[in-house]
Amino acid sequence: MSLVITPPVQNIWRIPAHRFHQGRRIAYSFVMSLGEIDGFLPERVDDRVIREANRRLTPSHARDIEAYLNSNPRSWVLGTLMLGIAPDAVEFTPFADASGVEHPIAGELVMRLDRKGSLRIFDGQHRRLALHQALAKQDHPKNADLLRSASLPVVLYEEDDIGELRQMFADAAKAKPIERNTVTRFDLQDPFNVAALKLTQQSRLFGTGCVQEDKSTVSPTDPQLLSINQLATILKTLRVGYGGRVSRERMVEAALEQDVLNATCLDWSDEFLVAAREEYDGLVNGALKNMDIPLLRRETFAVTVPMMRVMAGCYFQWRKEVEDDWRPLATWLRQANLQANPKDAPNSIPAQAGMLVNGSLSSRDQGLRKTINLIMEGAVKASRGRHETSPN
Numbered sequence: 001m002s003l004v005i006t007p008p009v010q011n012i013w014r015i016p017a018h019r020f021h022q023g024r025r026i027a028y029s030f031v032m033s034l035g036e037i038d039g040f041l042p043e044r045v046d047d048r049v050i051r052e053a054n055r056r057l058t059p060s061h062a063r064d065i066e067a068y069l070n071s072n073p074r075s076w077v078l079g080t081l082m083l084g085i086a087p088d089a090v091e092f093t094p095f096a097d098a099s100g101v102e103h104p105i106a107g108e109l110v111m112r113l114d115r116k117g118s119l120r121i122f123d124g125q126h127r128r129l130a131l132h133q134a135l136a137k138q139d140h141p142k143n144a145d146l147l148r149s150a151s152l153p154v155v156l157y158e159e160d161d162i163g164e165l166r167q168m169f170a171d172a173a174k175a176k177p178i179e180r181n182t183v184t185r186f187d188l189q190d191p192f193n194v195a196a197l198k199l200t201q202q203s204r205l206f207g208t209g210c211v212q213e214d215k216s217t218v219s220p221t222d223p224q225l226l227s228i229n230q231l232a233t234i235l236k237t238l239r240v241g242y243g244g245r246v247s248r249e250r251m252v253e254a255a256l257e258q259d260v261l262n263a264t265c266l267d268w269s270d271e272f273l274v275a276a277r278e279e280y281d282g283l284v285n286g287a288l289k290n291m292d293i294p295l296l297r298r299e300t301f302a303v304t305v306p307m308m309r310v311m312a313g314c315y316f317q318w319r320k321e322v323e324d325d326w327r328p329l330a331t332w333l334r335q336a337n338l339q340a341n342p343k344d345a346p347n348s349i350p351a352q353a354g355m356l357v358n359g360s361l362s363s364r365d366q367g368l369r370k371t372i373n374l375i376m377e378g379a380v381k382a383s384r385g386r387h388e389t390s391p392n
Helices: 034-040 059-071 125-136 141-149 162-172 180-186 191-202 228-240 248-256 258-276 278-285 290-299 305-321 327-335 365-389
Strands: 006-009 012-022 025-033 081-085 090-096 102-112 119-123 151-158
Touching (some): 012 090, 034 125, 059 141, 119 125, 191 228, 191 248, 191 258, 228 248, 228 258, 248 258, 258 278, 258 305, 258 327, 278 290, 327 365
Antiparallel strands (some): 006 012, 012 025, 012 102
16 A cells, blocks of 8 residues: 555545544544645634634734744744544554554554544644744745645544543643753754853853853842843843843844854943942953842842842833943943842832832833833933033
8 A cells, every 4th residue: 555645536535544543532644745734724714613612813823934944944843733533433454464464553444534624733823923924925836836845743633522622732731841040051043042152151240150041030149140041031131121022033144243242242241230239340350249139138229129120121222212332321320320129129220120029120111111210311411411520
């Protein structure tokens, strides 16, 4: 028997497959080209059809997957599509060798898809819609040809009860998601991840072991300033400012200018931060060690993740709106009250901006914005005062 997918005749598909069991359910696994999948699965992939056995369809999510496929037509990775089918709509015939001995799991799967609702996607509807859109796009014909010949695994369950399919979707979604720190370390198509990793290798400040790579956040007792994913997020602020959106176009632009991005990030970490705060100066010149970071957190807000993001926002805004020379801003920040001890914290700039909640810094958007504004106003005023009193 030929191990090929037979084109459908009168809505009947014949596919080489493996039959297996998961608990009481019978399931089949097989591989189809993306072109075959586009003709195999129902073309109407929309919220009205899907939501009975799946999450609500989010078109933007499908568009993101489509953009990912089009930007990586030779190196994309997508997970298995999971489907349910009415048990009486399938037949399975094991392959047999020359002596008539049947294979224990391999055979020919025959599906009759002429009955309405006999095939349901319960995990993968966004991928299916993205594939359809990518294959149909006329502005990426070469990508479409590459994708059409590529393949994707499919697992088909003999199950058409909506309640059971919903439970199967919930069960499949219980897998632990990839931690944000791992994504940052592994996803090198993101230019900000690349820049963050570069800092851990080249920066005098962040290259001293003060970046946590094994967890997504740092605790008050950790001898690291921040996690690798938090650093990557802060570096986006250096590129677009606080509150700026890193769109797909901006991401591509940053990737094309990776060297410029890396240089900006290194200037911010090793020059600006060191000039702006004695805490960072001490970590770089050796007066302070990583083991001192937990104590520093109790004394100053300067070494907290929210304030590092504030300082990234100020760096961006100063260079965009005032001047490229950030030294006046750093000079003002060096003297700014960022004290965290209970006695002085109520008078600190974060407290004035409303960032202080029960003695700790909050990352709420309003407080961060107001803190950036207070720092900018103070630094700009001080800078103008110096210019006005300087001799001609």
